[in-house]
Amino acid sequence: MMIELTDSPFDPGALLTAFSKGRRETGAIATFTGLARAEEGATNILELEAYPGFTEAEIGRIAEQARTRFGLHDLAILHRVGKIAPGEPIVFVATAAGHRRAAFEACDFLMDYLKSAAPFWKKEHGPAGERWVEPTERDHADRERWS
Amino acid sequence: MMIELTDSPFDPGALLTAFSKGRRETGAIATFTGLARAEEGATNILELEAYPGFTEAEIGRIAEQARTRFGLHDLAILHRVGKIAPGEPIVFVATAAGHRRAAFEACDFLMDYLKSAAPFWKKEHGPAGERWVEPTERDHADRERWS
Amino acid sequence: MARVLLFGPLRDVAGWRERQIDSPSLSALRALLTDEDAALGEALAGKGVQVAIDQALVRGEAALTAASEVAFLPPMSGG
Amino acid sequence: MARVLLFGPLRDVAGWRERQIDSPSLSALRALLTDEDAALGEALAGKGVQVAIDQALVRGEAALTAASEVAFLPPMSGG
Numbered sequence: 001m002m003i004e005l006t007d008s009p010f011d012p013g014a015l016l017t018a019f020s021k022g023r024r025e026t027g028a029i030a031t032f033t034g035l036a037r038a039e040e041g042a043t044n045i046l047e048l049e050a051y052p053g054f055t056e057a058e059i060g061r062i063a064e065q066a067r068t069r070f071g072l073h074d075l076a077i078l079h080r081v082g083k084i085a086p087g088e089p090i091v092f093v094a095t096a097a098g099h100r101r102a103a104f105e106a107c108d109f110l111m112d113y114l115k116s117a118a119p120f121w122k123k124e125h126g127p128a129g130e131r132w133v134e135p136t137e138r139d140h141a142d143r144e145r146w147s
Numbered sequence: 148m149m150i151e152l153t154d155s156p157f158d159p160g161a162l163l164t165a166f167s168k169g170r171r172e173t174g175a176i177a178t179f180t181g182l183a184r185a186e187e188g189a190t191n192i193l194e195l196e197a198y199p200g201f202t203e204a205e206i207g208r209i210a211e212q213a214r215t216r217f218g219l220h221d222l223a224i225l226h227r228v229g230k231i232a233p234g235e236p237i238v239f240v241a242t243a244a245g246h247r248r249a250a251f252e253a254c255d256f257l258m259d260y261l262k263s264a265a266p267f268w269k270k271e272h273g274p275a276g277e278r279w280v281e282p283t284e285r286d287h288a289d290r291e292r293w294s
Numbered sequence: 295m296a297r298v299l300l301f302g303p304l305r306d307v308a309g310w311r312e313r314q315i316d317s318p319s320l321s322a323l324r325a326l327l328t329d330e331d332a333a334l335g336e337a338l339a340g341k342g343v344q345v346a347i348d349q350a351l352v353r354g355e356a357a358l359t360a361a362s363e364v365a366f367l368p369p370m371s372g373g
Numbered sequence: 374m375a376r377v378l379l380f381g382p383l384r385d386v387a388g389w390r391e392r393q394i395d396s397p398s399l400s401a402l403r404a405l406l407t408d409e410d411a412a413l414g415e416a417l418a419g420k421g422v423q424v425a426i427d428q429a430l431v432r433g434e435a436a437l438t439a440a441s442e443v444a445f446l447p448p449m450s451g452g
Contacts, residue, residue: 012167016178017160024185024234030254031163031178032247034452038171048452051380051444054428079452087171091452100179100262101289104255107177111247115451121381122450132382135451142248181373195373198301198365201349226373238373262372268302269371279303282372 001067001075003060005050007082012092019076019094026073026096028103032111038086045125046084055079055119062113070106072097077110079120109146116143148214148222150206152197154229159239166223166241173220173243175250179258185233192272193231202226202266209260217253219244224257226267256293263290296362298323304368307337320345320356323364342369375441377402383447386416399424399435402443421448 012033020029036046063075074096084090093110097103116139123132159180167176183193210222221243231237240257244250263286270279295314305311308331317323328335337343346365347356358364374393384390387410396402407414416422424431425444437443 011164012176013160013162013164015160016163016180017158020159020180020182020236022234023182026182027184029159029178029180029182031176031180032251033163033167033176033178034247035167035170035173035176037174037245049381051378051425051428051446054425054444057428087169089167098184100181100258104179104251104258108251111251113451115247117449118451119446119449120452121447122452123381132385133450134448139451196302198299198346198349198367201346201365204349260372264370265372266367266370267373268368269373270302279306280371281369286372 001060001063003056003063003077005052005056005079005081007080009088010078010080010092012089015076015078015092016094019074019096023073023096025098028097028100029094030100030103030107031092031094032107033089034091034111034115036084036086036088036090039126044086046090047123047125047130048079048081048084048090049121049123050079050081051119058119059114062118063110066095066106066110070095070097070102070109072102072106075106075110077114079114079118081120083125112139112142112146115139148207148210150203150210150224152199152203152226152228154227156235157225157227157239159236162223162225162239163241166221166243170220170243172245175244175247176241177247177250177254178239178241179254180236181238181258181262183231183233183235183237186273191233193237194270194272194277195226195228195231195237196268196270197226197228198266205266206261209265210257213242213253213257217242217244217249217256219249219253222253222257224261226261226265228267230272259286259289259293262286295360296323296358296364298327299363299365301365302368302371304334304337304343304366308334316360317358319358320347320352320364323358337368338366340368343367374439375402375437375443377406378442378444380444381447381450383413383416383422383445387413395439396437398437399426399431399443402437416447417445419447422446 076094095106116135223241242253263282344367423446
């Protein structure tokens, strides 16, 4: 179960290559990659702050919940911190399970947590200056689906 | 929109690398990889037959439905045919959308179609001989969710 | 000579996968195949077996030409 | 000297991110910071601001030692 933060750009495909290798009883791997959007030409830079150690530990608690709840064989989470340019991956989540429903649902569940409640603080640097961003109503509603 | 069949093993990570590159307005990429399971030590070989041309065209019709229904930016489907050993990928689906709900749902929708109704005929070669496999009740029920 | 293709379990019933057969229509082709091999004829008429001519699904009767590709498709199992 | 960390918008309010501060308890630390900077004191008492001591969330009062790491965490935004 890999849970890591990184301040460098990463290739989600390389992570999936590693994650999918050598599995004999896993029938299903779901992944999600979140990318920074250019937002129609505004040259936004996204800046994500974490609390190293604490952030991974909190994500690890939820990951353990997901593993039990969905009967996962394995999971991997890599999350960018620092400044992120449009088009760059922000987050990668992979889940491995016997069957596809569990893999999809666990991936969805983890993303809802990561987008709404994980210990990150998010700032947007745009043409009009910088502003701190809060989760959207939609993010909170998505998260509520699992409780 | 890539839709292909292949009779050789493939690396789902390499496909995700290519699929995720150079996107500026895509916020979300969901993928699913289906792997052949060893089924607890039975040395099963899975054999998939397609009707080349027809199979891709039928998958393409459903892919076009998915693109419209979920507002996808792009999608990719690669499906193995021929004999497949345990641990090898059978199918890879990737969906790109503005937001994660659409990407997840489209990927889920496409997999339900591919597993229950796409033009493939599936045979299992096991220690007890070979048998043709039909979709499970679960596969049909999953597919019903979208109608 | 139409090109006739069998898929999935039909191939195991017939013992062949592809043949060139001269026939003016789909019904004549079915009759010819049933005369030759009663088990195959029954399998071709089985529940859920579809027919594609030139890669498009057809229902009921259809004319065939020398250039036709006729595929008998048993229930599709998904991948 | 406890190590005091501010995250997210709190850092912008305070103009610093990390300081070593000598204080026997969390409440004494809050009082000290508020004396120094009323805006920061208000922000630290704001809705949804949590406190972690040595990377574990705490509620209410807590003793501090010279080795304590005290983090003020404004509402988490997710990634």
